[in-house]
Amino acid sequence: MGKHIKILEFALSSLWRRKYKNLGIIMVFTLIVMTLSSILLLTYSFKREAFAILKGAPELIIQKIRAGRHDFIPLSYTKKIREVPGVGKVIPRLWGYYYDISTGGNYTVLGTFRGIKNSINVLKGKFIRHGESGVCVIGKGISQARFAEIGDRIPIKGADGKFHSFRIKGIFGADSNIITNDLIIINPEDFKSLFGIENNIFTDIVVQVYNPSEINNVAARIKALFPDTRPITKKEILRTYDTLFDWRSGLVLTMFAGALLAFVILAWDKATAMNAEEKKEIGILKAIGWETSDIMELKFWEGFVISSLSFLTGLIGGYIHIFFFGASIFSPALKGWSVIYPDFHLMPYINPYQIAVLLFLTVIPYMAATIVPSWKASITDPDVIMRG
Amino acid sequence: MNTIIKTENVTKVLNRGRPNEVRPVRDVSMEISKGETVVLKGPSGSGKTSLLSLVGCMNRPTSGKIIVKGKDVAKLPERFLNLIRRNTFGFIFQQLNLINGISVKENIMLPLYPTGSGFPELKKRAENIMDKLGITHRKHFPVQGLSGGEQQRVAIARALINNPDIILADEPTAHLDTKLSGDLINIMKLLKEEGKTIVIATHDPLIYERDFIDRMIEMRDGKII
Amino acid sequence: MILHPGIIALLTGALIEVALLIYSSYIGLVIIMRWNANSSTEEQLSLERKTYLVSTIMSFVLAFSILSTLLFIYTVDGMHRLFTGAMCATGSLNANPVGWYALYMKISIFFLASIWIAVNYIDQRTEDSPLVKKKFILLLCITPFLFSDIYLQFRYFLGLKPNIITSCCGSLFSKEGGGMAGGLSGLPTHPMEYIFFSSIFIYVFIACVSLFSSKGFIKYLTGLMAIVLFIISLASIISFISLYFYEIPTHHCPFDILQGHYNYIGYPLYISLFGGTVFGILTGVGEGLKKSRLLTIQINNLQRKWTITSIALITIFALICIYPMIFSSFTLEGY
Numbered sequence: 001m002g003k004h005i006k007i008l009e010f011a012l013s014s015l016w017r018r019k020y021k022n023l024g025i026i027m028v029f030t031l032i033v034m035t036l037s038s039i040l041l042l043t044y045s046f047k048r049e050a051f052a053i054l055k056g057a058p059e060l061i062i063q064k065i066r067a068g069r070h071d072f073i074p075l076s077y078t079k080k081i082r083e084v085p086g087v088g089k090v091i092p093r094l095w096g097y098y099y100d101i102s103t104g105g106n107y108t109v110l111g112t113f114r115g116i117k118n119s120i121n122v123l124k125g126k127f128i129r130h131g132e133s134g135v136c137v138i139g140k141g142i143s144q145a146r147f148a149e150i151g152d153r154i155p156i157k158g159a160d161g162k163f164h165s166f167r168i169k170g171i172f173g174a175d176s177n178i179i180t181n182d183l184i185i186i187n188p189e190d191f192k193s194l195f196g197i198e199n200n201i202f203t204d205i206v207v208q209v210y211n212p213s214e215i216n217n218v219a220a221r222i223k224a225l226f227p228d229t230r231p232i233t234k235k236e237i238l239r240t241y242d243t244l245f246d247w248r249s250g251l252v253l254t255m256f257a258g259a260l261l262a263f264v265i266l267a268w269d270k271a272t273a274m275n276a277e278e279k280k281e282i283g284i285l286k287a288i289g290w291e292t293s294d295i296m297e298l299k300f301w302e303g304f305v306i307s308s309l310s311f312l313t314g315l316i317g318g319y320i321h322i323f324f325f326g327a328s329i330f331s332p333a334l335k336g337w338s339v340i341y342p343d344f345h346l347m348p349y350i351n352p353y354q355i356a357v358l359l360f361l362t363v364i365p366y367m368a369a370t371i372v373p374s375w376k377a378s379i380t381d382p383d384v385i386m387r388g
Numbered sequence: 389m390n391t392i393i394k395t396e397n398v399t400k401v402l403n404r405g406r407p408n409e410v411r412p413v414r415d416v417s418m419e420i421s422k423g424e425t426v427v428l429k430g431p432s433g434s435g436k437t438s439l440l441s442l443v444g445c446m447n448r449p450t451s452g453k454i455i456v457k458g459k460d461v462a463k464l465p466e467r468f469l470n471l472i473r474r475n476t477f478g479f480i481f482q483q484l485n486l487i488n489g490i491s492v493k494e495n496i497m498l499p500l501y502p503t504g505s506g507f508p509e510l511k512k513r514a515e516n517i518m519d520k521l522g523i524t525h526r527k528h529f530p531v532q533g534l535s536g537g538e539q540q541r542v543a544i545a546r547a548l549i550n551n552p553d554i555i556l557a558d559e560p561t562a563h564l565d566t567k568l569s570g571d572l573i574n575i576m577k578l579l580k581e582e583g584k585t586i587v588i589a590t591h592d593p594l595i596y597e598r599d600f601i602d603r604m605i606e607m608r609d610g611k612i613i
Numbered sequence: 614m615i616l617h618p619g620i621i622a623l624l625t626g627a628l629i630e631v632a633l634l635i636y637s638s639y640i641g642l643v644i645i646m647r648w649n650a651n652s653s654t655e656e657q658l659s660l661e662r663k664t665y666l667v668s669t670i671m672s673f674v675l676a677f678s679i680l681s682t683l684l685f686i687y688t689v690d691g692m693h694r695l696f697t698g699a700m701c702a703t704g705s706l707n708a709n710p711v712g713w714y715a716l717y718m719k720i721s722i723f724f725l726a727s728i729w730i731a732v733n734y735i736d737q738r739t740e741d742s743p744l745v746k747k748k749f750i751l752l753l754c755i756t757p758f759l760f761s762d763i764y765l766q767f768r769y770f771l772g773l774k775p776n777i778i779t780s781c782c783g784s785l786f787s788k789e790g791g792g793m794a795g796g797l798s799g800l801p802t803h804p805m806e807y808i809f810f811s812s813i814f815i816y817v818f819i820a821c822v823s824l825f826s827s828k829g830f831i832k833y834l835t836g837l838m839a840i841v842l843f844i845i846s847l848a849s850i851i852s853f854i855s856l857y858f859y860e861i862p863t864h865h866c867p868f869d870i871l872q873g874h875y876n877y878i879g880y881p882l883y884i885s886l887f888g889g890t891v892f893g894i895l896t897g898v899g900e901g902l903k904k905s906r907l908l909t910i911q912i913n914n915l916q917r918k919w920t921i922t923s924i925a926l927i928t929i930f931a932l933i934c935i936y937p938m939i940f941s942s943f944t945l946e947g948y
Contacts, residue, residue, distance in 0.1 A: 003501070007502065017489040017490075040618055043618075246617040250620070289474035290470075353619070353688075359680075360623065360680070368632075368633060371670060371673065374669075382446040382473075383441035385483070386446070463651065
C-alpha cells in the first residue's frame, strides 16, 4: 500500500513540475469530455422530460384516420368502444395547435375543464370551471413571452378571423415545465367556437383499460370494430421516443468521432514526446533503484490524475452548460421537434450509466493511447545516466 | 578476507554483428574483498564505467560470470538485478543527477519509494544520514537552490539511504573543484571506516594517490592490465 | 440499432481492446519463437522488456472486461423498453439470443485474463522466468475470445430489431418458457437449495483440506470444484436466490439485483462469487505449474493465500445469499 501511495505522490509532484506542458492536454481532454457529456446529458434530460409528460398520459388513445391523415373522431364511436370488454372510462378530447404571430411560438391549445394530472399542484391561481366562458390557464413560457400575468387578457385569433380574448385565471409554474410550458387551456365550448368545430366531434378518444396486460387485446378489438381508427398505446410512444433520442445522440456522438480520434492522437503524441529533462529524470529513477514496473506505475498514476481531473472538470462543465446555460450550443440539433419553443430550463439530472458511457468514450481511449509510450519511457536503460 | 565481488571472463559486446560493434569490456576477471577500497584507473574510454555498471547490476554482460555476495547475477532478469542493486549498492555518479523541484529530503528518500518500506522508518534513516553529512538544516529546500557542495552531499546521502554494502563511484570528482574533491574524499574515508566496500572509477590523481586506497586496478581498451 | 450511445461506447472500447491484443499477440508470437533465457543478447533483453508491456495490456484488458460486462448489462437493461414484452435486461437479451453468448464470452475473458495475470505474476517473481512460453501460448488462446466477443456484440446489436415481441423474465423464466434459462428457473427450488448449500459446504471443506494437505490432487479438485460451484451458484441465483431479493416468486432475473432499487446487493454478491471462483481456479492452475523447485516455492506461498481468499469470498457470498432467507418475511414454500 505504502508503495503505491509514495509513487502516486511522486507522480503528482512530477505533474506539478511540468504543469504548463500538462495543462495543454488537460484542457483538450476537458473540452472533449465537456462536449460529449453535454450531448449525453441533454438527450437524457429530454428523454426524461418526455417520459415525465407521458407518465400522466393515457395508456391507449384512439385516433380516426381518413386518407392516411388524422381526422376528427365522432362522438358516436365512444359508445361502441365502451362496450368492448375490459374497457373502463372512455373520454373524448379536444386539442390543437395555435401559431401565435406576435411571439412566433407554436402553442398547444387544450379544451377541457378537468385538471391535468401531475401539473395541477404547480398551478398559480385557479383552474377554469365547467361552463365558465372567456377564461384560460396558460403555461409559464407563454406568460413570459407575452408578459402576461393573472388577470390579464390574451387574444387568440379564431377560425372566423376575429380575435377572441381570454382572461388568465392561472399560470403553470412547474420545474419540469416542458409539459406545460406552451399550453393554453380553455373551455371545450370556447374551443369549439374558437376553431369553428362542429358539435359531437373530437380530436381523439382516451380509453382506459382495467388490466394493463389487456391493452394490446383491447386495441386490436377496437381496430377490428372501427377499421378507420388508429389505436396508439403509451408503450409505443415511449418506445418511439426512446429510439429517437438514442439514435439522435448516437448520431451526434458519431459526428464527434473525428474529434475523439484527434484527441487520442494528441494524447499518444504528448505521451511520446518527452523532453530531455523528463528523460533524464526517468534515467535517474531507474539508476537509483526504480524498476520498469515502478516507472509504469508512475506513468499510470500520471495518466490517472490527468484523466480524472479532466473528466471531472469536463463533466461539471457539461452539466453547467446544459442545466444552467440551457444547452445553448447543441439544443437545436437534439431538440428537434420544436425549435420554436419558448425558453425553458431542463431539470438537472445525471446517472451512473451516462458517466460509464462517457468513461468508455474518453478515459479508456486515453489510457490505451498512453500505454505504449509509457512503456517505452519505462524501459530506459538504468545505466543511461552513467554514459553521460 | 572474503570476496564480495568476483568477475570471471566478463565481456560486454554492444551492437553485435553490426559495423558499429564495440566491446567496452573484454574478458575481465577480478576479485574485490569485503571492506576493500579499490580504484579502477584508466583513461576515458577504457571501459571503467562499463565495468562499474556491470558490477553494479545495471546491465548484463554478454558472457562471463559476475558474482555479487556469492550469487551469479550475469543472467538474471532485470527485475532481480534491480532488487540486488537496490539492496547492495550505493551509486555516486559523475553528474549529481538530483531531481530538481523536489526537496532535499525527498531526493534522498526517492530510491526507497518503490520498496514500500515503512515511511516513518525511512524518514528516520534519511534524517540520520542528513545529520551525518551536515545538511539537516537544508532538508526542506528544493535541491536546485543549494550550493555545489551541499548538492554533492545530497547525492551521497541518496546513495547511502539503502545502507549499501558496496559504494560504486564513477568519476566522482570530474566536475568538482579541489576543495569539494577534498570534502568528498573525507566522506569516503568515513565510509571506509564504517566497513563499506568502495569501488571508484577515476583517473584523477587527487583520489588514487591518497593512502586510503587499498588497491588499484588499471584498465585499457576494456581489459585489465 | 448501432447509433445508441452505450453501444457506440461498448464497440469503441472493444475495438481498442482488440487492437491492443493483436499487438500483444504479435509480441507473444515473437517471444514464443525467439525466447532464450540463457542468452544475454540485446534481443533477449528487448523481449524481456516487452513482457512488461504485455502484462500492462493484460491488466488493462482485465479491467476493461469487468467494466464492459457491466456497461453491456446496463445498456441492454436500458434498451428493454424497445422490445414489446421485455421488462429488464433478460428480455433485451432474448430479443436476440446472440447477446447471451456475448455475455458468456465476456465472463470467460474475465476468468482467462485473471489467470494470465496470476501466471505472469508467478513468472516474473521467479528468477529464470520458467513460464514465459506457457503464458504467451495462453495469451494467444485469449485473443480469439476477444475477437468473438467483439463479433458477437456487433451481431447482437445489429440484429436487434426494436419492437419484436419478446418474452421477459416473467414469461421467459417461468416454467412454460423453453430453452436453458427456462429450465434453470424450472428447477425445483427445494432440491436446488439443498444442492446449492451442500456444494458450498463441500467446496469450503475441500478448500480447507487443501490448505493443510500437500497432496496435489486435492488442489486440482479445489480448482475443479470452484468451476462447478460457480455454475451451480449462477443456476441458484436464477432459480431461487434472486427471488428472495425481489420478494416476488416469479421474477427469476439475474440482473435486476444490480439495481439501486435492491440496494445494489448484486455487486457484493457477484464480486464475492466471481472473486471466490477466480482464486479457487487459481489454486488448481497453480498446482499444474509446479514444474521446478523455484516455482514450487513461489507457488506454495501464493497458493495458500489464494485458497484462503477464495474460502473467505465464497463464505461472504453464501452469507449474502442466506441473509434475505432468514431476515425477510418472504418464503418460497410451495413454489
